[in-house]
Amino acid sequence: QVQLQESGPGLVKPSQTLSLTCTVSGASITSADFYWSWIRQSPGKGLEWIGYINHSGNTYYNPSLKSRVNISRDVSKSQVSLKLSSVTAADTAVFYCARVDLVTTIAFDVWGQGTMVTVSS
């Protein structure tokens, strides 16, 4: 059973860098069958795709966030990480890690429970 678990600080100060980790179990982050993605949801709002990383470590970002986002991975720990720089209150959100199944659905088929990050001084 594939599980994704997000972790990281729940509070970040304005202008600082938000850093989150997604630990993947039950699937390989080096498999060509999947992308690993970050998606966020501001309080009471909709979903916004941040970006994803593929089996080779190549990344694809939302153009609206590209200048501030970095997604990386640690294969030895089966982790995918997100860094979002120069945060403001507008970056306050629940951040989800999600898997894209490239073989069957090509959908975000497995999601983590999400982690709430508040940007405040």
Added chain:
Amino acid sequence: SYGLTQPPSVSVSPGQTARITCSGDALPKQYAYWYQQKSGQAPVVVIYKDNERPSGIPERFSGSSSGTTVALTISGVQAEDEAVYYCQSTDDSETSRVVFGGGTKLTVL
């Protein structure tokens, strides 16, 4: 920038049929996906590639596509179907940016 448009809300009585639409210029060329998000939970995919249903999703959920509009239909709505539903697709640029609709709150009266 490219966007997907959904109605903010749809209300139906139990046993009736709910239809939620999603419009976007690239939908004739790109697949659409539908996600159900219940309060306090992560989204769950209920329809992929316009009209396919993942295993474990009830048969009352179906998807359709016509031109620049796709639709999620829930036949015989049950109280447990009350949730926010999001459509998702990609734009048709080189970057294949993932986009979500604004979400539709389904209320079961």
